[in-house]
Amino acid sequence: MNKKIAVLGAGSWGTTLAILAARNGCRTLLWGHNREHMASLAQDRENKRYLPGPVFPENLSVTSDLAEVAGFCNLILVSVPSHAFKDTLLKLKAYLPDGIQIAWATKGFNSDNGSLLHKVVADIFSEQTPAALLSGPSFAAEVAADLPTAITIASPQPDFAALLADILHSERFRTYTNSDLIGVEVGGAVKNVMAIAAGIADGLGLGANTRAALITRGLNEIIRLGVKLGGKQETFMGLAGLGDLILTCTDNQSRNRRFGLALGQGKDRAEAIQEIGQEIEGISAAKETFLLAKKHGVDMPITEQTYKVLYEGLAPLEAVQNLLAREQKAES
Ligand SMILES: NC(=O)C1=CN([C@@H]2O[C@H](COP(=O)(O)OP(=O)(O)OC[C@H]3O[C@@H](n4cnc5c(N)ncnc54)[C@H](O)[C@@H]3O)[C@@H](O)[C@H]2O)C=CC1
Numbered sequence: 225m226n227k228k229i230a231v232l233g234a235g236s237w238g239t240t241l242a243i244l245a246a247r248n249g250c251r252t253l254l255w256g257h258n259r260e261h262m263a264s265l266a267q268d269r270e271n272k273r274y275l276p277g278p279v280f281p282e283n284l285s286v287t288s289d290l291a292e293v294a295g296f297c298n299l300i301l302v303s304v305p306s307h308a309f310k311d312t313l314l315k316l317k318a319y320l321p322d323g324i325q326i327a328w329a330t331k332g333f334n335s336d337n338g339s340l341l342h343k344v345v346a347d348i349f350s351e352q353t354p355a356a357l358l359s360g361p362s363f364a365a366e367v368a369a370d371l372p373t374a375i376t377i378a379s380p381q382p383d384f385a386a387l388l389a390d391i392l393h394s395e396r397f398r399t400y401t402n403s404d405l406i407g408v409e410v411g412g413a414v415k416n417v418m419a420i421a422a423g424i425a426d427g428l429g430l431g432a433n434t435r436a437a438l439i440t441r442g443l444n445e446i447i448r449l450g451v452k453l454g455g456k457q458e459t460f461m462g463l464a465g466l467g468d469l470i471l472t473c474t475d476n477q478s479r480n481r482r483f484g485l486a487l488g489q490g491k492d493r494a495e496a497i498q499e500i501g502q503e504i505e506g507i508s509a510a511k512e513t514f515l516l517a518k519k520h521g522v523d524m525p526i527t528e529q530t531y532k533v534l535y536e537g538l539a540p541l542e543a544v545q546n547l548l549a550r551e552q553k554a555e556s
């Protein structure tokens with residue numbers, strides 16, 4: 225494929241997406257903010273810190289210089305953590321103010337004010353800037369190992385979604401398109417909160433019934449918030465909703481689930497974060513989701529109890545008891 229793409233964020237997911245695009249024949253530039261780390265990637269042709277194993281294809285080059293990114297192409301796929309999303313785009317804008325096309329694979333909210341990330345893109349560039357989000361059940365290591373995976377690319381601009389879908393699609397990586405950007409954003413950001421909750425329950429040894437109840441009632445919460453924010457109900461039954469929720473609530477590759485497991489087993493929060501050693505997006509998302517739910521008057525009891533465990537020192541077992549003590553009601 226005779227295309228160029230720059231991927232911002234040289235963690236496990238950005239590296240994987242850059243490898244996928246390069247395997248599909250695109251000239252690909254992977255940017256990371258840490259100069260020493262990027263120098264080691266250039267030398268090793270492998271990301272030993274975040275994605276040990278896969279060797280970089282020849283058409284994948286690396287840089288820590290955003291000016292080089294701007295000179296390379298205007299098609300950008302951002303995969304930095306949510307706390308770095310706005311700053312990275314602001315820095316990029318200094319080099320590439322016009323004609324940019326922005327996709328992102330970041331799952332989370334704007335850490336400044338809890339807004340959805342499409343709002344950050346529109347505020348920094350313009351409402352007309354082609355914008356798309358890649359989301360769905362996709363552990364980086366499995367994708368990089370070429371294990372079959374299906375994801376969603378959401379954009380209000382169908383041509384842009386189709387372009388990205390072509391760049392990344394392969395027999396082992398199926399790309400579906402979707403026009404519901406908001407629904408896909410909410411699904412990807414809030415499933416991380418539910419994965420922490422499911423991990424906590426499993427860490428407490430509460431069993432399979434509890435896990436299934438949390439996933440199902442968690443999906444309900446995600447739908448209530450997502451629809452209130454403008455997402456479509458059916459989106460949450462798809463890859464970026466139920467698909468990613470099941471993946472991260474049930475498999476220990478999920479860092480959010482592992483973090484919850486550690487808390488449920490009585491480990492200290494700081495120790496758990498250090499042991500995992502990678503981004504745990506659900507920690508900030510728990511706060512941002514809790515505040516959004518309050519602002520919009522949406523009932524999100526699992527999110528609320530997870531927030532209280534993470535930010536108010538509530539004991540995990542007490543959080544479960546609070547959920548169980550809620551008044552009996554009709555399923556909705
Ligand atoms: N790893 C996975 O399987 C998947 C991750 N994601 C999402 O992708 C995003 C990135 O996650 P991962 O790559 O997994 O994280 P990671 O923990 O593997 O790597 C984080 C990367 O972010 C970089 N970073 C940290 N602070 C930064 C800053 N201020 N500016 C620029 N870069 C900074 C680190 O140097 C590192 O390269 C997250 O939003 C995550 O939810 C989405 C789907 C799958």
Ligand SMILES: O=C(CO)COP(=O)(O)O
Binds near residue numbers: 360471478504505
């Ligand atoms: O989003 C992911 C897979 O789809 C990765 O989940 P974790 O961030 O919990 O590892």
